[in-house]
Amino acid sequence: xxxxxxxxxxxxxxxxxxxxxxxxxxxxxxxxxxxxxxxxxxxxxxxxxxxxxxxxxxxxxxxxxxxxxxxxxxxxxxxxxxxxxxxxxxxxxxxxxxxxxxxxxxxxxxxxxxxxxxxxxxxxxxxxxxxxxxxxxxxxxxxxxxxxxxxxxxxxxxxxxxxxxxxxxxxxxxxxxxxxxxxxxxxxxxx
Amino acid sequence: xxxxxxxxxxxxxxxxxxxxxxxxxxxxxxxxxxxxxxxxxxxxxxxxxxxxxxxxxxxxxxxxxxxxxxxxxxxxxxxxxxxxxxxxxxxxxxxxxxxxxxxxxxxxxxxxxxxxxxxxxxxxxxxxxxxxxxxxxxxxxxxxxxxxxxxxxxxxxxxxxxxxxxxxxxxxxxxxxxxxxxxxxxxxxxx
DNA sequence: CCCTTAATTAACCGTTGTTCAATTAAATCG
DNA sequence: CGATTTAATTGAACAACGGTTAATTAAGGG
Numbered sequence: 301x302x303x304x305x306x307x308x309x310x311x312x313x314x315x316x317x318x319x320x321x322x323x324x325x326x327x328x329x330x331x332x333x334x335x336x337x338x339x340x341x342x343x344x345x346x347x348x349x350x351x352x353x354x355x356x357x358x359x360x361x362x363x364x365x366x367x368x369x370x371x372x373x374x375x376x377x378x379x380x381x382x383x384x385x386x387x388x389x390x391x392x393x394x395x396x397x398x399x400x401x402x403x404x405x406x407x408x409x410x411x412x413x414x415x416x417x418x419x420x421x422x423x424x425x426x427x428x429x430x431x432x433x434x435x436x437x438x439x440x441x442x443x444x445x446x447x448x449x450x451x452x453x454x455x456x457x458x459x460x461x462x463x464x465x466x467x468x469x470x471x472x473x474x475x476x477x478x479x480x481x482x483x484x485x486x487x488x489x490x491x
Numbered sequence: 492x493x494x495x496x497x498x499x500x501x502x503x504x505x506x507x508x509x510x511x512x513x514x515x516x517x518x519x520x521x522x523x524x525x526x527x528x529x530x531x532x533x534x535x536x537x538x539x540x541x542x543x544x545x546x547x548x549x550x551x552x553x554x555x556x557x558x559x560x561x562x563x564x565x566x567x568x569x570x571x572x573x574x575x576x577x578x579x580x581x582x583x584x585x586x587x588x589x590x591x592x593x594x595x596x597x598x599x600x601x602x603x604x605x606x607x608x609x610x611x612x613x614x615x616x617x618x619x620x621x622x623x624x625x626x627x628x629x630x631x632x633x634x635x636x637x638x639x640x641x642x643x644x645x646x647x648x649x650x651x652x653x654x655x656x657x658x659x660x661x662x663x664x665x666x667x668x669x670x671x672x673x674x675x676x677x678x679x680x681x682x
Numbered sequence: 683c684c685c686t687t688a689a690t691t692a693a694c695c696g697t698t699g700t701t702c703a704a705t706t707a708a709a710t711c712g
Numbered sequence: 713c714g715a716t717t718t719a720a721t722t723g724a725a726c727a728a729c730g731g732t733t734a735a736t737t738a739a740g741g742g
Contacts, residue, residue, distance in 0.1 A: 310720070328605070330521040333698060344722050346701085351720095355699065411602070413656045415518060422657075451650075451671045458649025459642075465604055480642045487678040501688070524730060535690050537733085542688095546731065683742100690737075697730070704724100710717070 311343055313351050317362045325404040329359065329414040359417060366405040367424040373398055374431045388439040388488075392456060392481045395432070399460030400470035400477075407464055410457060429453060444488060455484050502534050504542050508553050516595040520550060520605060550608070557596045558615050561589050565622050579630040579679075583647060583672045586623065590651030591661040602652055620644060635679060646675050 319340045323332040334355055338345040352358040377391055399406040409425060433449045459480050463473050470477070510531045514523045525546055529536035543549040568582055590597040599608065600616045624640045650671050654664050661668070 326604075328521065330519075331605075334700085335698075345699090346723070347721050349700070407604070411604075411652070411656070413519065413598070413602075415522070447667070447670050448674065450667070451674050454649035454653055454671065455646040456649065457653060458645035458647065461602070461652050462645055462648060465602070476638070476641075479638055480645065483639065483642050483678055486681065487674055490677065490681055525732085526730080536731090537691070538689050540732070685742085686740090688737100688739080690735105692733105692735085694733080695731095698728080699726105701726085702724090703722105705722075706720085708717105708719075710715100712713100712715080 311341065311347050311351065313361070315341060316348055316351055316358065317365065320358055321362055321404050321408070324359070324362070324412070325407045328412060329417055334358075356417070360421075363408050363421055363424065366402070366409050367428055369402070369405065370398055370409070370428050371431055374428070374435060377435060384439050384441075388436070389481060389485060391432075391435055391439065392452070392484060393477060395456050396460055396477045396481070397470050399456075400463055400468065400473070403464040403467070406460060411461055411464065440488065448488070452484055452488065455480075502532065502538050502542065504552070506532065507539055507542055507549065508556070511549055511553055512595070515550070515553070519595075519598075520603070520608065525549075547608070554596050554599050557593055558600070558619075560593070560596075561600075561619055562622055564589060565619070565626055568626060575630050575632075576676075579627070580672060580676060582623075582626055582630065583643070583675060584668060586647050587651055587668045587672070588661050590647075591654055591659065591664070594655040594658070597651060597655055601648060602655065631679065639679070643675055643679065646671075 316337065320332070320337050323336060323340065326332075334348055335345045337358075338348055341347075348358065352361065373394065374391075377387060377394065380387060380390065382390065399410075409421075409428075432453060433446070436449045436452065437444060459477065507528065511523070511528050514528060514531065517523075525539055526536045528549075529539055532538075539549065543552065564585060565582070568578055568585065571578060571581065573581065590601075600619070623644060624637075627640045627643065628635060650668065
């Protein structure tokens, strides 16, 4: 009935996640079907069920990767040879850069709004935010209120969310991003 | 085959929009079906098609109503008996209030990334933003750069988008909103 | 009594997530 | 090398649900 493909063309968890990612971001969880993913991959839909238990399972595996990535990027900031001010600026700009470099990831992590999945994808964002907040606090010598850090995050989020939506790259909006970040920094340092 | 209901119980466009409104808020465009709306109304799904051409038609009729709402709300600001500073504050806070009071419409206007529907809902947001930007410029005596107004908008957008996502009402986050707005105002006035 | 309006219901046709027997390629073993 | 086992893929089948349409029926006004 059905030929099995050669070993060098075997389907992998990663390949599925990659394709699923693009589709989920483009169209949302509900709108993307297992069949669509399979079609895009050039495989039958049944094949996906060999690698993932079900649709939700695939989805969770997908965003798990994403959060690991941003956490790692946040952690790497400490190692830079920069002043506190420069590090802070790099932190804020880096958040934007991450969001626009991996818009698919960012959208799934912080923008996408699906009732079914939100329950599962609520812990990881919180954890990433905590890491961000701690970095900001450290880089401002704990002089900044908790509430303010949260506002800063939302200000960055607004920038990223908007340009994610209209599909601009970081390069295209780099100048605007810098000016946005400068405004935020001004606000942080002026109390 | 099927009895028609009495006149005093006839289905109306408004009734449909009201129910659809609630459901769309709760679950989003894709997740809400015509059958669900009809079930909620206590009518058959076919009945809706007498009042609306199709699902998209219903959806647009629904948001059209409230598209005018934000513009009207922006316009009404002029008539308030307040100082410029107070008006500006009310403008920023009002934007957040609108977004969280009508999260589904806000989502369609500024967040949703549905290819099908975005085509229809791309002009109106731009128009609303222009009105917002002009109001800000006027209330700051044209002392603020264009770029800065845009950043201010994105800062508000970040707030609304996030709390839309996790489904909080304006009341629930009113204090946070005020503090967020105060930060933005501080930034505006400090250059 | 006819005609428009409004509602119901069945039906059409497509898609969905998921399961599963059948099938085949690769790997392993004798 | 040949036989057997294991892994991976297929495609059919299922039951549910989607939007939409058309035939049908009933209500009320002229």
